[in-house]
Every structure is written in C-alpha cells, then in structure tokens.
Amino acid sequence: MHSWNDHAPIYQQLADQLAAQLLDGDPHEGEAMPSVRALASRYVINPLTVSRALQALVDGGLLESRRGMGMYVRGGARERLLRSERDQFLQDEWPRLRAKLRRLGLSANDLNWEDA
Template sequence: MADWNNQSPIYLQLAEHLSQALLDGQPQEGQAMPSVRLLAAEYGLNPLTVNRALQAMVEGGLLESRRGLGMFVLPQASERLRAADRARFLSQEWPLLRAKLQRLGISASDLDWHAKESA
C-alpha cells in the first residue's frame, strides 16, 4: 500500500505511482493494466478513485480503454513518461540540486555514478 500525502489529490498520486511502475515495465506496453477492483483492493482505495487515476493516464496518452476488456498500456508509453520525467527533472529538480552541490563544494569528480546503494 502506498503512502498518500496532502500535497495533491490521491488519484493523481496513484496515477504517478502507476506511471512509475510502467517505467519499470509493469505491465509492459501492450499488456492489460490490473482491473479497477484489483487496484482498489491493493491500494485500499475507492474504485472511483482508481478509475479517475486510470482516466488521467488515458488523458496523458499512457493507456487506452478497450470496451469490455479493460485498460491497456499504449506503445511508447514508457518513452513518453521518461521524456516527461527527464524534462521535469532538468527544469525543476536539477537547478535546485546543482545549487546545493555548489553550496556544499561537491564537484562532478566527487560523484560516483557506479556506487551501489547500501541496503
């Protein structure tokens, strides 16, 4: 079950969570999304909230609704998500991170891109 916050509506938070799962290949492009009922049970949410999240993903060009069959991941969905996340990172997060690195005196040579995360 996900942790919900008060920063944005829960349906948008769920749509973001499901979008991140798409980036991880779950489910893969062309495959069906889990049913509204299954997602509602998994996340402890009202089916209407889940349906609204899936509809937001349809409007975002990530899913398509197939009458009587459910929601399916569109081709290129992960590519669109990655491009949008990259653009958002570069325009919003990177400037803040770069400023913090500069304040702390951390240079590119101090960063190890291949370091494994500690568990």
Template sequence: MQPHWDHRAPIYQQLADRLAARLLDGDIAEGDAMPSVRALSGQYLLNPLTVSRALAALGDAGLLENRRGLGLYVRPGARLHLRRTERERFLHDEWPQLRERLRRLDIAATDLTWEE
C-alpha cells in the same frame, strides 16, 4: 502493509505517479492490460473513484487506451513517451534546484557515485 500517501498532493495523482513509475521500470509492459480498478483499489487500499481518476490521468497523458469491453491497455510507445516527458520535467523543474543545492553544499560531481 498500507501504502504511505503524502498529504501535499492529491492521492489520485500520487497513484498515477506510482503506476507511471511501474511503466517506466517495465513492471507493466506496453500492450499489457492494466490491473482492474477493483484490483488496484484492493492493492493500494483506495476508493475505486480515486483509482479511476488516477487511470484517467494516465489516459489523458496518452499512456493508456480503453479497449471497449476489454479494459485499459498500455499504449505502444507509452514507455518512451513517458521517459521523454519525465526527463524533460526533471531537467526543467528538478535539476536546477538540485544543482543549486549541490553548489551550496559544495558537492562536486566527483563526490557522487551511481552505485548504492
């Protein structure tokens, strides 16, 4: 199955976001090697340059480190760092909009559940 890409954001950023979500979920552990550019290109059906750019974005965010001759590895503390920055972004950017929409629709906290 081919992954779905949204036309509103650059594909490399969408891939970086997907890989970051895998880090948050623990699918890729701290200290582990990241899959190779070739492996990710095949898995997501993307140009290797796009994959390289996504990995560079994760490196620029302080989540990955390049070990010369070995590849890219998840930095120790990357998950906590990512959780903090994503939490801050959510509370600053997304939550106010979501709270306003809930208010408009007259949805109270008691109307919401955590279960699916």
C-alpha cells in the same frame, strides 16, 4: 498499505506511482493494467479514485481503454513518459539539485553514480 500525503490528491499520487511503474516496464506496452478492483484492493482506496487515476493516464496518452476488456498500456507510452520525465527533471529538479551541490561544495568527482 501505501501511505498517502497531503501534497496532491490521492488519485494524482496513484497516477504518478502507476506511471513510475510503467517507466520501469510494468506492465509492458500492449499488456493489460490490473483491474480497478485489483488496484483498489492493493492500495486500499476507493475504486472511483483508482478510475480517476487511470483516466489521468489515459488523458496523458499512456493507457487506452478497450471496451469490455479494461485498460492497456499504449505503444510508445514508456518512451513518451521517459521524455517527459527527463524534461521535467532537467527543467525543475536539476537546477535545484545543482544549486544544492554547489552550496555543499560537492563536485562530480564526489558523486558515485554506481552505488544505489
């Protein structure tokens, strides 16, 4: 079971999680998303909340609704998402992270990019 927080509406948290999965290529462009029912069961949330999350991804140009067939990942969705995530990181997260590294006295030589 997934644990939700109070920082954003649940539908937005789900949309963010599904977008992260799309960024990882799951599902691939052109492939169907799991059904509303399947997602509601997986995340133990109301199907209306799932529908709202999927609609947010449609509004963001990542998914398309095919009448009677469900939601599908749009072509180019991963690249659009990657560009958007990179821009957000560089504008919002990187300046804070860089400032924290400076406060801690850490430099690029102290960071190991290979360990995960």
